[in-house]
Amino acid sequence: MAINDNIFIKIRDMKENLTPVERMVAETILSNTEEIPHLSIKSLAKLSKTSDASVLRFCKTMGYSGYRNFIVSISAALGSMDDERKDQYTDIQPGDDLSTIIANISRNNCKSIEDTLSVIDPEEVARAVKTLRATDRIIFFGIGASGIVCDDAEQKFSRINKMCHAYTDGHSMLTAATLLSKGNVAIFVSNSGDTLEILEALEIARKNNACTIAITKYNKSELADKADILLGISTPEVTMRSGAMGSRIAMLTVIDILFAGVASAEYQNVKKYLSKTHNILAGKHRR
Known part of the structure; x- marks a missing residue:
């Protein structure tokens, strides 16, 4: 279960990877959010032009044991919808003035973090932190x-x-990837989860028995399916950069969370390294 679970975000992010019938259910729910808690499974099946079995299959795809649990989650998500509607993603538009760009980009970035909290699994984060603590070698691929995210990760963990x-x-x-071995950790960073070079390196890492961690969009992809540990993110549906x-x-x-998790758990051992690296950089600043 995610830290800040929101079923609407999960449906939005998973929609394109559903079967055609499940997608019909998803689109009906996203178009009729306020009415869904009041509908029986039969009523939702009728509204979505599917069947009771299709609705139940959709609920299970979303991670729920039955329709009742799914509706409880829908009702909970609706409780925060009023605030979220004020904070929808907004794409960059040609001719936007600078104040609009400042507001929209800041809002989008905050929303990406909030939505990621709705899909990331704390148990998977805990597994990743435990694995990173145990390894003697971490390789980042992106x-x-x-790739910029990987460079940031290298800088943090090196400290x-x-x-x-x-x-x-x-x-x-x-x-x-060819030089990886058992006990090493390979972290693959890819929004789509379908980047060819990433998937090729992933296959080699798996053959060499390295532990593989994916940081990728919360939906079905080859990277998400094949990695040992999946850390899902949520990203906006916008068209420009x-x-x-x-x-x-x-x-x-997510990288910050992993770094903080490892550093906090091993603080007594790593505080000397943090202090040394801080002091050497502070000395540079004084020159």
Whole structure:
């Protein structure tokens, strides 16, 4: 269960990966949010032009044991809908004035983090932190905006003396994955979860028995399906570059959570490294 569970966000993010019939149920729910808690399973089946069995199958796909549990989650999510409607994602529009851009980008970034809290699984985070604490080598894989996230991760984990490196181009990723072994951790960062170079490196890492962690959009993808540990993020449905901005902010937040989780659990051991790195950088600033 996510930290700040919101079923509407899950439906939005999963919609394109559902079966055609399940998608009909999803679109009906997203178009009739206020009415759904008052509908029986038969009524929702009729409204969505599907069947009782299809609605129940949809509920199970969303992670619920039955229709009643699903409706309880819908009702809970509706309780916060009024505030969320004021904070919907807004894409960059040609000709926007600077004050509008400042407001919209800030709102989108905040929303990406809030929505990611609705889909990320704390138990998976705990597994990832435990694995990172136990390993002696961490490798980060990502291309483009995801590569920037990997560089940030390398900088953070290096500060607590973890042996780690970020690889951000296809050829170097394949080489790095080939040299992985059992006990190593490979973290793959990809919003889509379908980047070819990432999937090729993932296959090599799995063959070498490295533990694989995916940071990727909360929906069905090859990366999400094949990684040992899945840390899902939620990103906006926008058309311009603000979409990549939102996913990057969400991914950076997940990296911060992992770093803080490891550093906090091992604080007595890593505080000397944090202090040393802080002091050397502070000395540079005084020059």
